[in-house]
Amino acid sequence: MTAAAVRPFEEDDLPGAASALVEVHRSDGYPVEGVxxxxxxxxxxxxxxxxxxxxxxxxxxxxxxxxxxxxxAVSIWIEQSGDDLSGIAVLARLFVVQFARKYALGRTLTEAAMAYGRDHGLRLVLDVMSKDTAAIRLYERLGWRKIGETAHTFGSGQTITALCYVAPA
Known part of the structure; x- marks a missing residue:
């Protein structure tokens, strides 16, 4: 295997993915809901x-x-575009542990999801917490367009600003 690779998720990957998520939550506070x-x-x-x-x-x-x-992000996109819900999907649960970010895996993972959306006739949308500036830069470099802002509520009534994006057509 090369130093780093992206491939489709298999059920045997669940323990490793869950462990990586816990690691990312510790280092970056993602997801804000906790793990x-x-x-x-x-x-x-x-x-x-x-x-x-x-x-x-x-x-x-x-x-x-x-x-x-x-x-x-879904309701904002529907309002702006008139697209039908059946043609929309959400890019979600993107995370990469800190030591592995040097491999540009966030980009490769996002591109895999974008290709899936294109291949299946789905327009991808997402929301990202305003604190996650590296993720925002990644999406914008890949051509995602900001379509709005919202307040994301989590925990015991805490809120954080979330930015909503749509993938390029």
């Missing part, structure tokens, strides 16, 4: 397709394409 059950968060019911990143012999990243589940 009480990291396996369930990685493998939630809404996942349509997912990929993992491997580096140095372990799972170090993940991304998913998910069915819409009431995200503000």
């Amino acid at each position: 009480e059950d990291p396996r369930a968060w990685v493998r939630s019911d809404g996942v349509v397709a997912a990929w993992v990143a491997e580096a140095e012999g372990r799972i170090v990243g993940h991304v998913a394409v998910m069915r819409p589940q009431g995200e503000d």
Whole structure:
């Protein structure tokens, strides 16, 4: 295996992906909701397709394409575009552990999800917390366009600004 690679998620990847998620939460505070059950968060019911990143012999990243589940980015995009819900999916659960970011795996994972969206006739949208500036830079470099802002509520009534994006056509 090369130093780093991205491939489709397999069920055997769940423990490694969950472990990487816990590591990312410790270093970056992502996801803001916490990781009480990291396996369930990685493998939630809404996942349509997912990929993992491997580096140095372990799972170090993940991304998913998910069915819409009431995200503000979805409703904002529908309002702006007139697109039908059936043609929209959400890029979600993107994370890469700190030591592996030198391999540009966030970009490769995002590009895999974008290719899936194009191949399946889905327009991808996402929301990203305003604090996650590296992720925002990545999406913008890949041509994602900001379509709005919202307040993301989590925990015991805490809120943080989230930016909503749509993938390039």
